[in-house]
Amino acid sequence: MTRERTGSFTTTHPGIRAPLWAAPGEGFCFGVPATIVRLMIEILREPWPWYVAGPLIGLVVPFVYWFGGRKWGVSQSLQHLCAATLPRGIEYFRYDWRKEGGWNLAMVAGILLGGFVGGRVLSSPAEVVAISPATRADLTQLGVTDFTGMVPGDVFSFAALLTPTGFVLIVVGGFLVGFGARWAHGCTSGHAISGLSTLQPSSLIAVIGFFLGGLVSTHVLLPLLF
Amino acid sequence: MSAPPRPAGNAPAGSLAVYLGLGMLLGIIFVKSEVASWFRIQEMFRFQSIHMYGVIGGAVLVGAVGVALLKRTGAKTSRGEPIQFPDAAERRPGVRHLAGGTCFGLGWGLLGACPGPIYALLGSGMGVMVVALASAVAGAWVYGMFRPHLPH
Numbered sequence: 200m201t202r203e204r205t206g207s208f209t210t211t212h213p214g215i216r217a218p219l220w221a222a223p224g225e226g227f228c229f230g231v232p233a234t235i236v237r238l239m240i241e242i243l244r245e246p247w248p249w250y251v252a253g254p255l256i257g258l259v260v261p262f263v264y265w266f267g268g269r270k271w272g273v274s275q276s277l278q279h280l281c282a283a284t285l286p287r288g289i290e291y292f293r294y295d296w297r298k299e300g301g302w303n304l305a306m307v308a309g310i311l312l313g314g315f316v317g318g319r320v321l322s323s324p325a326e327v328v329a330i331s332p333a334t335r336a337d338l339t340q341l342g343v344t345d346f347t348g349m350v351p352g353d354v355f356s357f358a359a360l361l362t363p364t365g366f367v368l369i370v371v372g373g374f375l376v377g378f379g380a381r382w383a384h385g386c387t388s389g390h391a392i393s394g395l396s397t398l399q400p401s402s403l404i405a406v407i408g409f410f411l412g413g414l415v416s417t418h419v420l421l422p423l424l425f
Numbered sequence: 426m427s428a429p430p431r432p433a434g435n436a437p438a439g440s441l442a443v444y445l446g447l448g449m450l451l452g453i454i455f456v457k458s459e460v461a462s463w464f465r466i467q468e469m470f471r472f473q474s475i476h477m478y479g480v481i482g483g484a485v486l487v488g489a490v491g492v493a494l495l496k497r498t499g500a501k502t503s504r505g506e507p508i509q510f511p512d513a514a515e516r517r518p519g520v521r522h523l524a525g526g527t528c529f530g531l532g533w534g535l536l537g538a539c540p541g542p543i544y545a546l547l548g549s550g551m552g553v554m555v556v557a558l559a560s561a562v563a564g565a566w567v568y569g570m571f572r573p574h575l576p577h
Contacts, residue, residue, distance in 0.1 A: 243457070249476050252458030253483020259447065260484075261491025266443065268502035268509060273541040277565035291569030305441040306448035310541055311548035313452015314461075318549025321457065328459050334468040349456070349546065350463040350537060357553050368535045373543070373557035375532025377564025380540060382525025382575060387539040390526070391481055396488030399511055404518040408526020409533060410470075416534025417470035 244321050246329065260396045267302055270397075272389030274380035275300065276307040318349075342425035364424045375412075383408065455545040463537025470534055520576040532564075 226233040263271040278291070279300030286292035296304075327346050335346065345353045359365030380386040383405045385394060391409065394402020455461045460480055469477035494500075495508060502508055533539055536557055538546060543561060547554040568575075 246459055247454070247457040249458065249479030250483060252454050252460065253480040254487040255454055256451070256480065257484035257487025257489075258491065259451065260488035261495055262447070264492065264495055264502075264508050264510070265500060266503050267440065268504070268506055270511065273539075273544075274565075277540065277562050278569070280562050281566045281569060285566065289566075289569045289572075291572050292566075301441060302444045305444040306451070307544050309445040309448020309450075310452040310455070310544040311448075312445075313449035313454075314456055314545035314548025315452075315550070316449065317453040317456030317545065321453065323457070328462045328464045330464045330468045331473040333473045334464065334471055337471060337473075338464070338467060346464070349459065349461055349549075350551070355463070355551065355553055357556075360553070360556060368537075369553060369557050370560050372532045372534075372536030373560030374564040374567075375528050376536055376539065376543070376557075377532075377561030378568045379525050379527070379529030379532055379564070380561075381565045381568040383522050383529055384525070386529060386541075387481070387533075388541055390522075392484045392488055394511075395485045396492050397511055398489070399516045401516055401518040401522050404522040405526035405529075408523045408528075409530040411523075412527040412530020412532070413466075413470045413534035414530075415527075416531050417467060420531070420535065 240321070244324055246323055246325060256392065257396070260393050269302065270389065271393045272303075272385055273307065273310070274377070274386035274389060276303045277377050278381060279304055341421060367420075367424055372416075379412070451541060452545045452548055455542050456549055461538055461542030461545045461549075466533065466537040524576065 228236045260271050263269050279296045282292040282294060282296035282300065328349060338346075343351050343354075345351045353359065354365050354368055356365070360369060376386070383390065385402065385405060387409070390402040390405040395406065458480055459465045460477065465477055468474045492510070496510070500508065536543075538554075538557065540561060543554055543558050547558060
């Protein structure tokens, strides 16, 4: 597996003071030798493998059941945001969103912060996501040209919203994610992870739906859009 | 300051901080494991790598073991209440799961991000994701509006 890299770790990293990068024995960071801190940051900055990320996400399910007696899910935050801003007397939004959804909104605020830490503070030294060569070939054939970063930058930009491809991917895609997740009563977290963890037949059906829809988008809609 | 008795489910500020911290950890994981990457979702829907299946499968495995342990030990919540796991009504599949799930999947295949990663990407500085989030909230709102007329 090859990774393209931008520079080495000897370059100064934004937000990290020089002593952290000092030679062995030259400094401490909160009492921890700089060398160890540096090594830890180097490891954390690399993309995390699935066998680390998956189990960590899985721990969230029993934790949230134990901590708050709640089923973990992210997409209910969309409902709480509606209830908080524009309930308009619709029954689905008529509830005490602070009481029912406060915990969930705090969690998604945390995800925003975590996105910043993951993307900016622990930014990956790899310039491209190491997808399989087969996917890269397929996407190149489809017409994707920009493989740097987490998403194809030529399609995911404000300017691209005015193009049919950008509009459908971001605006229509986003709408379907919100509409579908609430209709199905859960998204990847609520059904694929929480739901399957508690062996719910309804979640299995929902996940089958996720894949039916995703396969249609990938193999039927995307070729029409690029 | 003596607080009035809280109804069950109302989260005090301390527990909100815990959920904020939990979310932060999730945001870091979503970005660092690249599950927030459009490229990874495309790879998944083309069955060309174990990556996404490993993340979701690993999460389900650990989640299932954790939930089984909670059930077996009869664990209470941190506030000493019995844990309510999904009841029979929630477990029963309905039209909503297949139809709503398919809608969600169509969106996931296009946008390449499910709700968690939408927030994470926005936090990482991808400004255009605010449009995706607004669209997703609009989708939830339109669902709420048409809910009485949709099959469930």
